[in-house]
Amino acid sequence: MKAMILMILKSEFAKDFETANRQQLYYAISKAIMTEIADSWQTSLAKSAKGKQAYYFSAEFLMGRALGNNLLNLGDTPEITALLADYHIDLKDLENQEADAGLGNGGLGRLAACFLESAATMALPLHGYGIRYQYGLFKQTFNDGFQVEIPDDWLKYPEPWSIRRDDEALTIHFADGDIRAIPYDTPIIGYRNHQINTLRLWQSEAILPFDFDAFNEQAYDLAVAEKNRAEAICKVLYPNDSKDEGKKLRLKQQYFFVSASLQDLVRKFVATGDSWECFPERYAVQLNDTHPVVAVPELIRILMDDYHIRFNRAFKIAQKTFAYTNHTILQEALEKWHISFYKSLLPRVYEIIQKIDRQFMNEFKESDMPAAHIQQMRIIQDHMVHMAYLAIYGSHSVNGVAALHTDILKQIALKDWYELFPERFNNKTNGITQRRWLKFANPELSALITECLGNESWITHLSELKGLEKFADDEVILSRFMAIKQQRKQVLADYIRENEGVALDPKALFDIQIKRLHEYKRQLLNAFQILHQYYELLENPEKEIVPRVYIFGAKAAPGYYRAKGIIKYINEIAKRINDDPVVAGRIKVHFVENYNVSYGELLFPAADLSEQISTAGKEASGTGNMKFMLNGTPTIGTLDGANIEIVEEAGIENNFIFGAKVEELEALNGSYDPVEYYLTNPKLKRIVDTLIDGTFSDGGTGMFHELYSSLMQGASWHRADNYFLLYDFEDYVAAQAKVSESYEDPIGWARKCWLNLANAGKFSSDRTILQYAEDIWQIKSIEV
Numbered sequence: 001m002k003a004m005i006l007m008i009l010k011s012e013f014a015k016d017f018e019t020a021n022r023q024q025l026y027y028a029i030s031k032a033i034m035t036e037i038a039d040s041w042q043t044s045l046a047k048s049a050k051g052k053q054a055y056y057f058s059a060e061f062l063m064g065r066a067l068g069n070n071l072l073n074l075g076d077t078p079e080i081t082a083l084l085a086d087y088h089i090d091l092k093d094l095e096n097q098e099a100d101a102g103l104g105n106g107g108l109g110r111l112a113a114c115f116l117e118s119a120a121t122m123a124l125p126l127h128g129y130g131i132r133y134q135y136g137l138f139k140q141t142f143n144d145g146f147q148v149e150i151p152d153d154w155l156k157y158p159e160p161w162s163i164r165r166d167d168e169a170l171t172i173h174f175a176d177g178d179i180r181a182i183p184y185d186t187p188i189i190g191y192r193n194h195q196i197n198t199l200r201l202w203q204s205e206a207i208l209p210f211d212f213d214a215f216n217e218q219a220y221d222l223a224v225a226e227k228n229r230a231e232a233i234c235k236v237l238y239p240n241d242s243k244d245e246g247k248k249l250r251l252k253q254q255y256f257f258v259s260a261s262l263q264d265l266v267r268k269f270v271a272t273g274d275s276w277e278c279f280p281e282r283y284a285v286q287l288n289d290t291h292p293v294v295a296v297p298e299l300i301r302i303l304m305d306d307y308h309i310r311f312n313r314a315f316k317i318a319q320k321t322f323a324y325t326n327h328t329i330l331q332e333a334l335e336k337w338h339i340s341f342y343k344s345l346l347p348r349v350y351e352i353i354q355k356i357d358r359q360f361m362n363e364f365k366e367s368d369m370p371a372a373h374i375q376q377m378r379i380i381q382d383h384m385v386h387m388a389y390l391a392i393y394g395s396h397s398v399n400g401v402a403a404l405h406t407d408i409l410k411q412i413a414l415k416d417w418y419e420l421f422p423e424r425f426n427n428k429t430n431g432i433t434q435r436r437w438l439k440f441a442n443p444e445l446s447a448l449i450t451e452c453l454g455n456e457s458w459i460t461h462l463s464e465l466k467g468l469e470k471f472a473d474d475e476v477i478l479s480r481f482m483a484i485k486q487q488r489k490q491v492l493a494d495y496i497r498e499n500e501g502v503a504l505d506p507k508a509l510f511d512i513q514i515k516r517l518h519e520y521k522r523q524l525l526n527a528f529q530i531l532h533q534y535y536e537l538l539e540n541p542e543k544e545i546v547p548r549v550y551i552f553g554a555k556a557a558p559g560y561y562r563a564k565g566i567i568k569y570i571n572e573i574a575k576r577i578n579d580d581p582v583v584a585g586r587i588k589v590h591f592v593e594n595y596n597v598s599y600g601e602l603l604f605p606a607a608d609l610s611e612q613i614s615t616a617g618k619e620a621s622g623t624g625n626m627k628f629m630l631n632g633t634p635t636i637g638t639l640d641g642a643n644i645e646i647v648e649e650a651g652i653e654n655n656f657i658f659g660a661k662v663e664e665l666e667a668l669n670g671s672y673d674p675v676e677y678y679l680t681n682p683k684l685k686r687i688v689d690t691l692i693d694g695t696f697s698d699g700g701t702g703m704f705h706e707l708y709s710s711l712m713q714g715a716s717w718h719r720a721d722n723y724f725l726l727y728d729f730e731d732y733v734a735a736q737a738k739v740s741e742s743y744e745d746p747i748g749w750a751r752k753c754w755l756n757l758a759n760a761g762k763f764s765s766d767r768t769i770l771q772y773a774e775d776i777w778q779i780k781s782i783e784v
């Protein structure tokens with residue numbers, strides 16, 4: 001290993017151990033690992049190819065860093081440890097050289113990453129297909145409290161974890177010209193089981209690098225126009241989370257990676273010589289949200305046009321191959337494409353969609369479903385292609401991502417579809433991988449768990465955490481547990497002081513809300529509660545309280561004006577409170593810059609309180625909630641998404657549940673008037689008024705006024721206080737008071753934390769992926 005690393009340093013950089021910099025060492029070690037695993041990787045792929053395999057089609061894979069996790073999953077690498085010791089190199093330091101692979105927005109992309117890791121660990125033959133964006137999700141900084149976006153140039157330094165395979169490139173046809181799709185393969189390493197699966201990301205390139213005739217005529221721009229057009233497709237990830245933008249380039253991205261992936265599968269299948277009916281017996285394809293749903297007509301197109309299969313037969317093959325995961329019921333996220341985009345860019349695919357739409361009509365015009373309902377379910381309606389409808393009709397499985405979410409799909413959002421195809425609907429509650437989110441991110445707590453349980457088996461069987469329950473009254477264990485929490489808080493505080501220049505007291509309660517900035521996630525409600533606490537202290541300066549540090553982390557989509565206003569508002573509140581000597585040592589507020597996977601690895605283990613306060617019915621599942629729980633952190637939250645299952649497992653008495661339930665909000669049926677709450681609650685009014693009375697400055701942008709209007713007046717496209725902040729405010733304040741009260745009893749608090757940890761077993765993505773494998777894909781673990 002040492003010789004190999006030295007060889008790589010020499011061949012790639014003409015350096016040795018003494019002269020190489022950290023980045024070069026990181027690269028050389030990573031490449032050496034790639035060499036080490038090459039044989040296992042090939043063997044794994046060959047074994048997998050003998051049976052049925054599953055493919056996760058996703059426009060996003062939020063992988064984070066690879067080195068630390070790959071070392072963890074591979075197990076002992078004494079040669080690397082010795083080498084680092086010899087040269088006094090800190091491994092963490094090297095790990096930090098790696099750029100996050102931030103090829104996703106938030107939960108949906110991170111879920112895809114957890115699934116791949118869990119599948120490899122469970123020895124399931126599951127591979128990922130996606131896009132190799134040149135720029136991932138933007139990097140965030142703050143300038144005077146405003147979010148500023150910077151391109152995420154994650155490929156600036158050589159990237160060691162992928163292998164470019166020119167020999168497997170494919171051609172993708174668009175009406176405006178053909179382009180090449182080049183695969184880059186990244187190994188997905190299972191936990192100490194020699195199973196290695198593949199994440200294959202496609203990069204778009206021009207067929208010809210430049211046009212020689214134009215070049216000779218000195219028309220340089222024209223000469224490279226094709227190259228630019230092709231490369232534009234993979235240039236950058238769209239930074240929208242749960243909002244559909246309907247941009248033509250986005251449709252190109254979707255079709256590009258879906259067509260390449262399906263051609264890849266068809267090419268492999270043709271080599272087997274089997275009859276086409278066997279296709280769904282060899283391959284299962286999971287569509288991660290509607291982004292890859294063009295796969296349904298595309299597979300049919302390939303079968304019809306390249307292999308002369310009739311439409312009906314091709315449709316049945318597609319339906320047996322595909323399964324669809326729904327991730328949201330937010331109206332603004334339901335993907336629809338104007339037919340003009342499809343007609344101009346993908347005319348043949350559009351013809352197939354028309355055939356599917358017509359077949360749907362013909363199939364159900366004789367059914368019990370009233371004709372008007374069927375009309376409302378048409379795949380093509382009002383000149384738009386409805387991707388979710390195409391997905392449901394074109395696949396054999398439709399799943400939600402938490403029990404409540406699946407119920408809402410069945411009873412409300414997709415009620416008509418559920419009536420038509422009840423057997424297709426199923427739930428798969430999300431999960432997270434405990435290797436990254438506990439073993440790697442919190443090694444001290446992991447060691448304590450292993451000590452208590454007597455073995456490490458929980459690392460691949462998370463439900464064994466249940467065995468920790470018997471220590472819930474063991475004060476020695478609890479105090480060691482809390483000392484570890486203290487240590488993780490210190491590490492986070494040190495990091496924030498060094499990198500962001502803000503000192504946080506690790507003895508205070510760390511109250512953390514980290515997730516994309518969205519109105520429905522209600523960071524603004526959190527801000528209001530903080531102001532409430534602040535004003536209470538100003539009125540009673542001597543009041544003793546549980547000191548708190550409120551930490552936020554969130555990126556706002558660059559075009560989401562209100563979300564950006566909320567960031568600025570929280571930063572203004574932070575400035576005011578952190579500078580006020582009256583509350584010094586009691587409350588502090590900090591918004592971390594550029595929350596991403598690596599930052600999450602510092603934040604989740606350091607939390608005392610997990611903020612999961614979305615409007616009931618809006619957060620399909622959440623996975624951040626699970627990462628906190630797995631690190632022994634109670635939730636303050638609403639009965640929404642997977643929060644419901646979290647308190648079911650850990651006990652409502654060990655968490656802080658508040659706020660309106662879905663049924664309560666449904667029953668209001670539009671009769672809610674936030675102004676009434678505002679006028680009858682002077683404390684609340686004073687807080688909301690800070691948006692307009694000059695207490696805080698939005699730099700003359702009008703952002704705060706706009707936030708105020710969204711709460712008080714609404715607009716044509718949304719109701720006043722659409723997310724019920726004012727409705728839930730008092731209950732949230734009361735729940736926060738209960739948190740403080742509970743925190744004052746250290747043993748009682750530690751017990752709550754411990755019982756959350758002990759009952760986190762359900763939320764392993766190992767469990768989730770095994771359910772997909774068994775119920776939807778019918779794939780089996782490989783003998784390893």
Ligand SMILES: *Cc1c(COP(=O)(O)O)cnc(C)c1O
Pocket residue numbers: 105106107108110514515516595596597600621622623624625627
């Ligand atoms: C887990 C995770 C998310 C999802 O968080 P939610 O609270 O479930 O929305 C988003 N971003 C990153 C970086 C994550 O690790």
